[in-house]
Amino acid sequence: MAAVKVNGKAVEAPYGSLLSDILPRGSTDTPCGGHGRCGKCRVTAHGALSAPSPEELVHLTPGELAAGVRLACCARIEGGCTVTANAAGQSRVQMDGELPKLRLNPGFTGYGAAVDVGTTTLAACLYNGDGTRLARAGGPNPQQAWGADVISRVGAALSGGGRDLARSVREGIGELLHRMSSEAGIGPEQIEEVVITGNTAMLYLLTETGPECLARAPFTAGRLFGEELPAAGLRLPCVHAKAYLTRCISAFVGGDITSALLYSGICGGPKTRMLIDVGTNGETALWHRGRLTCCSTAAGPAFEGAGLSMGMPGQTGAVDHVLVKDGGIFPHVLGEGTPLGICGSGVVDALACLLELNILDESGFLEDDPAIIAPPVSLTQRDVRMVQLAKSAVSAGIRTLMHRAGVTCREIEELVVAGGFGSYLNVESAGKIGLLPMELVPKVKVLGNGALSGAAMLLLDRDMRGCSESLAARAETADLSADEYFMEAYTEGMLF
């Protein structure tokens, strides 16, 4: 065993182990799940360590290597060493919005909680029996240690990591429940009911349900939730509570969309309305003449700030907005400090600005490669290609649902944009780069974390659960894999 100091604390580590094996979970960002692809798991380490790996030579400059910067998922311990890892930054967490007037019918008299398990963040709120919100809490989803996107985590679960993935997210939720309880001056065991929402994969991983069906064709989810479990079975600190998991629509349209649809109120009336939630998937739902049709397209991690050369989550140091002023690019940096990277909303703005300045052409060719956005933050030609794939997938999903229902942009009365990315997105820029149809931009309504707000509604009025379950059961999910219109729209959508 080698003697190692981690953040000043002495530990013993087997020779040959990776630095990431000995660091406390959450010490670094790990968007690629430890595969050496993202270059984000940087730590400072000195002592007997392996020579820089090929991946480290790609991601780290000679100056950084000389200063002891290493990638935790690549550097191996060969003897005594010291490691310093700064805690991964806190992402912006989108919280719930104002709830509509409800007919209160909770299943508890004391305290209840609603929780949104997002792929990137966790968010929760605590209520008392008369519908007063007592506390809110949010934080990163600790499962990010297994990768930024759903696919990496499902892969990790299928390779035997299911128990650890479940434990990690349960601990994350438990921490939020503890924080909210202490703010409200109660113990978490006094929480009698908790409603948990999330996409289908997140609910599978939380409940340690084997996710094989989410990874293989025909991608038919065997468990769609809309069910109540003892919270103790999920190892949550509200040991006496019932946990209701919101109903999913299909393998790729989850309970978070059912909750957001409930909160948005788009279903049920005579108006034709659409809801979209863009993250690593672009989930879209269209309500038209009493029918709900949904689809999900793979957008990849670009809009979550991962996978790009200088991509990062929306946290301190991220360029989150960019505009053109006096013929030049003006960036805004979260926290107003030194720019460290660029998050999803910043990327969309930056591409719109580069188009306006003719640095980027319609085909996606970048005149200056890399294009400097806020020194040292830049976008490369490869980054642009990645965003092109993501935005064309999302816009093709929107157009295909409209085509199937025979609906034009003019007939759509409202486009509700849900989710964290949508909340910070400049919709004008989204229209300019073709992520959203330009004709729908004036009809956009930003919903915020509709999934959490919807979960709160299901917490405070149990009667709504039946409505949302039957809406989800009646919804149709469009299979885009063999849809010719989708393929055409996808190819066309590649252009800016």
Ligand code: FES
């Ligand atoms: S390079 Fe180490 S987590 Fe991505």
